[in-house]
Amino acid sequence: MSDVERGPERIRNIALAGQAGVGKTRLAEALLEAAGESETSQLRKGTPLGDSQAQEAMLEHSITATPMGLTWGEAHINLIDTPGYADFQGMALSILPAVETVAVVIDAERGIDVSARRMMQWLAERGLCRLIVINRIDTAPERLPALLESLRDQFGPECLPLNLPAQGASRVVDCFFAPDGESDFGSVADVHEMLVDQVVELDEELMALYLEQGEALEPAQLHDPFEAALRQGHLVPICFVSATSGAGVVELLNVFERMMPNPLEGNPPPFLRAEVQKETGLKEEAELKQETEIKQETEFLAQPDPEAHVLAHVVRIEHDPYLGKVALFRVHQGTVTRDTRLFAGDARKPFRVGTLLRFQGRRPQEVERCGPGELCALTKVEEATLDSVLHDSHDEDHIRLRPVALPAPVFGLAIQTTRHGDEQRLSEALAKLVEEDPGLEVARDGVTQETVLRGLGELHLNTALERLGQRFRIEVTTSIPSIAYRETIAAPAEGHCRHKKQTGGAGQFGEVFLKVEPLSRGAGFEFSDTIRGGAIPSSLLPAVEKGVRQAMSSGALAGYPLQDVRVTVLDGKTHPVDSKEIAFVIAGRKAFLDAVGKASPLVLEPLAELAVDAPGGAMGDLTADLTTSRGRILDTRSLGDQVSFQALVPLAEVLDYPSRLNAMTGGAGTYSLRFSHYEPVPESVQRRLIKAYRSPDDEQDH
Numbered sequence: 001m002s003d004v005e006r007g008p009e010r011i012r013n014i015a016l017a018g019q020a021g022v023g024k025t026r027l028a029e030a031l032l033e034a035a036g037e038s039e040t041s042q043l044r045k046g047t048p049l050g051d052s053q054a055q056e057a058m059l060e061h062s063i064t065a066t067p068m069g070l071t072w073g074e075a076h077i078n079l080i081d082t083p084g085y086a087d088f089q090g091m092a093l094s095i096l097p098a099v100e101t102v103a104v105v106i107d108a109e110r111g112i113d114v115s116a117r118r119m120m121q122w123l124a125e126r127g128l129c130r131l132i133v134i135n136r137i138d139t140a141p142e143r144l145p146a147l148l149e150s151l152r153d154q155f156g157p158e159c160l161p162l163n164l165p166a167q168g169a170s171r172v173v174d175c176f177f178a179p180d181g182e183s184d185f186g187s188v189a190d191v192h193e194m195l196v197d198q199v200v201e202l203d204e205e206l207m208a209l210y211l212e213q214g215e216a217l218e219p220a221q222l223h224d225p226f227e228a229a230l231r232q233g234h235l236v237p238i239c240f241v242s243a244t245s246g247a248g249v250v251e252l253l254n255v256f257e258r259m260m261p262n263p264l265e266g267n268p269p270p271f272l273r274a275e276v277q278k279e280t281g282l283k284e285e286a287e288l289k290q291e292t293e294i295k296q297e298t299e300f301l302a303q304p305d306p307e308a309h310v311l312a313h314v315v316r317i318e319h320d321p322y323l324g325k326v327a328l329f330r331v332h333q334g335t336v337t338r339d340t341r342l343f344a345g346d347a348r349k350p351f352r353v354g355t356l357l358r359f360q361g362r363r364p365q366e367v368e369r370c371g372p373g374e375l376c377a378l379t380k381v382e383e384a385t386l387d388s389v390l391h392d393s394h395d396e397d398h399i400r401l402r403p404v405a406l407p408a409p410v411f412g413l414a415i416q417t418t419r420h421g422d423e424q425r426l427s428e429a430l431a432k433l434v435e436e437d438p439g440l441e442v443a444r445d446g447v448t449q450e451t452v453l454r455g456l457g458e459l460h461l462n463t464a465l466e467r468l469g470q471r472f473r474i475e476v477t478t479s480i481p482s483i484a485y486r487e488t489i490a491a492p493a494e495g496h497c498r499h500k501k502q503t504g505g506a507g508q509f510g511e512v513f514l515k516v517e518p519l520s521r522g523a524g525f526e527f528s529d530t531i532r533g534g535a536i537p538s539s540l541l542p543a544v545e546k547g548v549r550q551a552m553s554s555g556a557l558a559g560y561p562l563q564d565v566r567v568t569v570l571d572g573k574t575h576p577v578d579s580k581e582i583a584f585v586i587a588g589r590k591a592f593l594d595a596v597g598k599a600s601p602l603v604l605e606p607l608a609e610l611a612v613d614a615p616g617g618a619m620g621d622l623t624a625d626l627t628t629s630r631g632r633i634l635d636t637r638s639l640g641d642q643v644s645f646q647a648l649v650p651l652a653e654v655l656d657y658p659s660r661l662n663a664m665t666g667g668a669g670t671y672s673l674r675f676s677h678y679e680p681v682p683e684s685v686q687r688r689l690i691k692a693y694r695s696p697d698d699e700q701d702h
């Protein structure tokens, strides 16, 4: 197939999402196989974006998002298999802006769970088209009617099946195109009518034909309103399938081809363009420049026009030992060829594309060009980072995709190399891991001076450490995880600093008066000024902000980053000769610390949402354990002799929860932990943390 024929009309970009173990990876295999891409996963070894295979097989969980391509009928389907395990959500969520449709896979036996509910809501908020796929219908045919009902109950009456299981779930019958088969439950004709009713609601002309004149409508007439219904969330189709028996697999491919939106029919993800103020007065400071240049962002949509400027978005990064840095990206506008010169983000210098890859089955193949709607990869692309926008003109600088809210990495491990002299290699390897996975973060602990790797859970950190060993050959030891405490203030206050230094030649002078106020939890940081008459010239205000930000990141109380604070610069004074940037950075920092000291500062700790399933007999022990861990039970349910409960508990108290749970339940309990929010620590804990910390400012002159 030549590249020219592959216009956006023929592309479908679909991601498989949903809870761990529902069968997404197995389903992806079945779909590839049915489409004649029978080479299975063995071939992934040594191919880019597939290197975690061995680790995935050991774990029996996907840990990264894997792109695949298949051709079915008239359609080229780019399929992305995402990891369902909560620890790998960073990888799963960050790739979703590359697709029009997300198929949320649900296990027929286990039914709807918390993660499916969260995913459905998240997708609705992002405006992605949703498809529900009920997999493993071979395992629980008798539960399917109730599951269908509860899906409609929980996610709304717009959830309607496109097919129904038949002959004891050994196959499925179509309810849309040829609604005359026999199903295991429910009438195919009734479901067909419900589907048509739902779809025509969005098209007045068709509605008139259908309802008033009683005309039967052809599927082709329904195509456009069907797509509109998907885009507006007015219809969420449901398909039944068994990845292992093969029931419904071909039918699902038909649904992808005939009914799922192509890139011209979906809701495109909004881009943000920053309007830039060129005057900064502080050009030598790259970091400052960025903060002060960006003024206001406006939203716009890319045009899927092959002739337009290129706008593409990087959704995955992998460091490959042979191919260098590989970037998977979605073209939203324009056409990328091997000779295109692309800029990554706001980079001044372009790079030449060189090798352009597209996926056929699981194998990447070199192609000449990729137009709008395509999912492709670049190799040896040092310039790109996850989430960066690739473009071919400086007119498209200062553009980013509307950011995706990702879970916060709060589970930490302090890491030391076992071999002396490996420190540099360790920090380079960690930087690569963090670049690949937005759920990981690496930080230098301000209190202990240790390198701390943070992730979304225990399994997440363990797999990252395994990669360190396997890919980078770095052996490490780990120690008690440190907690990602934060600081904030509880009251407004004012602060002042007059910074003056006279040493030999040129002096330094800066004076700043400012005010700090608490913001609501999670609001972050705001900076403004009410300076009148140029008491501090606008060219020096960024220096004040820089000083404030320095103090914010190193903390004022116990060395943890400050958050949820608004800072307003009220007044100040300059000196005609000595008022340099550095003077205002220092004055800004110290005035801020002065204000925070009077603003009832406090330490916040991360609270985790703990969900536990365990035998009923262990409930007494579990509750007592939670009480001593400062936990609060939110909800308890019993199902037969099992109990399940949800609780909020300080993360610091549950770092060894897996072993405690094992001991209390004789190995029969399971749990999941995820970050919930920050809350102030009890006073005794705050005193201990402050005592353990010596501020660097204590050692400097004031």
Ligand SMILES: Nc1nc2c(ncn2[C@@H]2O[C@H](COP(=O)(O)OP(=O)(O)OP(=O)(O)O)[C@@H](O)[C@H]2O)c(=O)[nH]1
Residues within 6 Å of the ligand: 018, 019, 020, 021, 022, 023, 024, 025, 026, 027, 060, 061, 062, 063, 082, 083, 084, 085, 135, 136, 137, 138, 139, 241, 242, 243, 244, 245
């Ligand atoms: N009986 C049956 N088993 C299935 C079916 N689909 C998948 N499985 C099995 O379910 C298990 C989990 O399947 P995976 O495909 O690894 O699940 P996943 O959704 O990719 O899980 P994560 O990667 O952790 O998100 C495997 O043992 C599969 O063979 C099915 O339709 N029927």
Ligand SMILES: [Mg+2]
Residues within 6 Å of the ligand: 024, 025, 026, 061, 062, 081, 082, 083, 084
């Ligand atoms: Mg998987």
